[in-house]
Amino acid sequence: MGLIALCLWTGLTIGCGGGGGGSQTTQQLRVVMASPDAPAVDILIDGVQVATSLVYTNSTSYLPLKAGQRHVQALTVSNSTSIFDQTISLTASANLTLLLTGPASKIQEVLLTDGSKTTTTTTGTGKVRVVNASITMGPADVYIVNAGTGLAGATPVATSLSFDKNTEYESVPTGGGGYEVFMTSPGTTNLLLDTGALALTQSQFQTVIALDATGGGFNYIALTDQ
Known part of the structure; x- marks a missing residue:
C-alpha cells in the first residue's frame, strides 16, 4: 500500500x-x-x-x-x-x-x-473498543479483560454485538501483561475469538476489529487510534 x-x-x-x-x-x-x-x-x-x-x-x-x-x-x-x-x-x-x-x-x-479528540483517559489507563466486522460470526458477547485472566467471573462490555456494530471505548489498565479480548456466543462461554495478549500504553486509544479468517474461523486486527 x-x-x-x-x-x-x-x-x-x-x-x-x-x-x-x-x-x-x-x-x-x-x-x-x-x-x-x-x-x-x-x-x-x-x-x-x-x-x-x-x-x-x-x-x-x-x-x-x-x-x-x-x-x-x-x-x-x-x-x-x-x-x-x-x-x-x-x-x-x-x-x-x-x-x-x-x-x-x-x-x-x-x-x-x-476518540483521542473527544474522549479523555485517566492516569494508568487507555481506551479500547471492539468492532464486529465478521460476516459469519453473528452476534457475540464481548469481554475485555486483563491478559491471562480468562473469562471466569468476567462481565461482558457488550452483549450480542452484531455485524458492523461496535462497543463504546472502554477504560483498560495499562502496563502489566496487557489486555485480552474474548468474543463468545451470546449468553455462553463458547469461544469465538481470543486475541491473546495485546499491549496498551498510557492514554492510548485502540480499535480491535473482529474479522473472518482466511480458511475459516475468525481473526482480528488491532489499530492504534489518533
Whole structure:
C-alpha cells in the first residue's frame, strides 16, 4: 500500500508550505479494508488517488482532509472496477475510521469517530473498543479483560454485538501483561475469538476489529487510534 504525497492532494488538504487563503478546518480519515473477498483496491477521495493496493485486513494511514462531503471510491487494481462509491460527511475536529465491510459484491461502510479528540483517559489507563466486522460470526458477547485472566467471573462490555456494530471505548489498565479480548456466543462461554495478549500504553486509544479468517474461523486486527 503506497500513499500519494500529501502536497499533491489539491483540494483535499490545506496547502503544503506557503499559499494564501484563510484557514480551513481539517480532520483525518483512515480507511480499513474489512471485506474478506475484496481484491486489492486503490482508494480515491474526490477523484484523487490517496492509497494503492489496499488489501483485506490492511488500512491506510490517517489522511488529512477538509471537513464536509467527501467522495470516496475503491477501484480494483486489476481493472479499475468500482466496488465502493459513496459520499461521506466528515465532521469538523474529529478523526475518523472508515471500514469497508461485507462481501465485495455489496460492500458496506462503517464510519467510526476515533476518540483521542473527544474522549479523555485517566492516569494508568487507555481506551479500547471492539468492532464486529465478521460476516459469519453473528452476534457475540464481548469481554475485555486483563491478559491471562480468562473469562471466569468476567462481565461482558457488550452483549450480542452484531455485524458492523461496535462497543463504546472502554477504560483498560495499562502496563502489566496487557489486555485480552474474548468474543463468545451470546449468553455462553463458547469461544469465538481470543486475541491473546495485546499491549496498551498510557492514554492510548485502540480499535480491535473482529474479522473472518482466511480458511475459516475468525481473526482480528488491532489499530492504534489518533
